Amino acid sequence: MKYLLIIHNNPALLESLPPAELDAMVNAHGPFQEATRASGELVGFAALADPSTSRVVRVADGAPAVTDGPFLEAKEHLAGFYVVDCESVERAQELAAQMPEARYGGVEVRAVMNEAGLEM
Numbered sequence: 001m002k003y004l005l006i007i008h009n010n011p012a013l014l015e016s017l018p019p020a021e022l023d024a025m026v027n028a029h030g031p032f033q034e035a036t037r038a039s040g041e042l043v044g045f046a047a048l049a050d051p052s053t054s055r056v057v058r059v060a061d062g063a064p065a066v067t068d069g070p071f072l073e074a075k076e077h078l079a080g081f082y083v084v085d086c087e088s089v090e091r092a093q094e095l096a097a098q099m100p101e102a103r104y105g106g107v108e109v110r111a112v113m114n115e116a117g118l119e120m
Contacts (some may be wrong), residue, residue, distance in 0.1 A: 007107055
């Protein structure tokens with residue numbers, strides 16, 4: 001089963017961290033990627049650009065309207081994600097707990113539906 005490990009970051013929290021702690025958090029992703037790649041569980045990952053660069057597209061009356069993002073005003077924003085292929089949700093939760101962001105704000109674990117949208 002594939003799971004999305006969703007990283008939420010709070011810019012104010014990140015700015016408050018001592019530089020060495022912030023560097024350690026960022027650098028912890030290398031060993032995490034190596035371990036999940038070695039175990040065969042890593043499907044893919046991406047870090048996302050600052051939310052100030054995002055755009056929201058809505059279609060109203062057949063015409064697209066583009067506004068600055070992010071979609072919601074919130075303290076936290078979606079900062080990146082991993083897609084992992086695990087035997088169980090418990091294993092996906094174990095992997096999420098190994099991510100540095102789990103110590104600062106949380107990592108959401110969500111099942112990825114198959115292409116037909118029938119599997120959960």
